Amino acid sequence: MEIRAYEPGDLDTLLKLFYDTIHSVNLGDYTLNQVNAWADGHPDRAAWARSLEEHFTLVALEGGAIAGFGDIDETGYLDRLYVHKDFQRRGVATALCDRLEAHVQGRAVSVHASITAQPFFSRRGYRLLRAQTVWRKGVPLVNFVMEKPPAVARHTYLLESGRWLATGNYFDAAGNCFPLRGETRVTKSAQTWRLNGFLEVCAGEPQRFCNDYEIAAGDRPDVLAWTSLNPALGVLRGAFEIAGAAIFSHYASENGAYSGQETLLFRDAQTYENAGIAFCDGKRLSAWTALLRAVRESQ
Known part of the structure; x- marks a missing residue:
């Protein structure tokens, strides 16, 4: 997949993609009357061109064909994010959104998400602020005002559904160092999510430590x-x-015997540096350092 900046010559292709997506993908959540009002086939080309050029606009290509596009303004408002009906669930929306959010790093990112898109943004750590009804040509459509706060806007680990692989070193209580590997899967819903993972220490007979977090x-x-x-x-x-x-x-165990600390440092959207230490009755039990890398999955 190639992600590049919008070019004026893309306009007609994007307008057709917008129309086709709404009349196919979004038709699963809105009535025919609603999608006809939303995208009537007669767009204001001048307004679209002006908006796409004023915003930070990106286009995704697969095999030379435009598979999706998205744009965000300098305030952090994510205006549009559309993926061609033939390129759904191939990671196009995720790749575009990663780049759009990174462009306004440090600011809150807001979006008016359709019923269709709301679960996608929820999995990315956006919070639902309110539902609203907008009117298009006298027809009401429901969408959702959502926001990714500035404190969390940059983070892809933990706050978004995804799978991560870990490699690094494990240190036992005596300070002996052994290689480790691991995997974490984050499954996120609107209010609660789970983190399931393991670390496997390669020391003679491999030792595996598993965790199941409810957040x-x-x-x-x-x-x-x-x-x-x-x-x-x-x-x-x-x-x-x-x-x-x-x-x-x-963290600490219920009986107070075990405690520990861990740090995850953002390097980029696909990489985190991880370090942690665990104690038993106040004495060091183990420690580790690792690099976490995201595994790209369809979205």
Whole structure:
């Protein structure tokens, strides 16, 4: 897939893609009367051209064909994100959105998401602010005002559904170093999500440490409480706290015997640096450093 800047010569192709997508993909969530009002086949070409040129607009190509496009303004308003009906669930929307959000890094990103697109943005860490009814040619259409707060806007790990692979080093209580590998899968819904993963230490007989986190959204988007059932340590409770490019985690077991800290540092949308340490009765039990890399999956 190639992502490039919008060119004026793309206009007619984008207008057709917009019309075809709404009259096929969005028709699953809106009536024929609604999609006809939304995209009537007679767009204001001058207004579209002006908007696409004023905004930061990107086009995705697959095999030389335009598969999707999206644009965002300098305030962080994500105006359009459309993927051709023949290129759905190939990661096109994700690739475009990654680049659009990165363009306004450090700002909140807002979007008026259709019924069709709302689950996609929810999985990316956008919060639902309110539903609203907009009118097109006298026809009401429902969409959702959503926002990705500035504190979390840059983060792709934890706050979005996805699969990540880890490689690094594990240090036991005596300081001995062993290679490790691991995998984490984040499955996100609107208010709660799960993080399932393991770390496998390659030390003679491989040792595998598994975790199953349940994470709950609270009043603050930068603080996320979690509970984990660890087969070896029992129930752990903790919180993820987001500060700029870092995600910090601290936790303790229900009986107070085990505790620990972990840091995830954003390197880019597909890469995080990870380091953590675990204690038992106040003494170091283990520590690790790892690099997490996203596995691109269809979206």
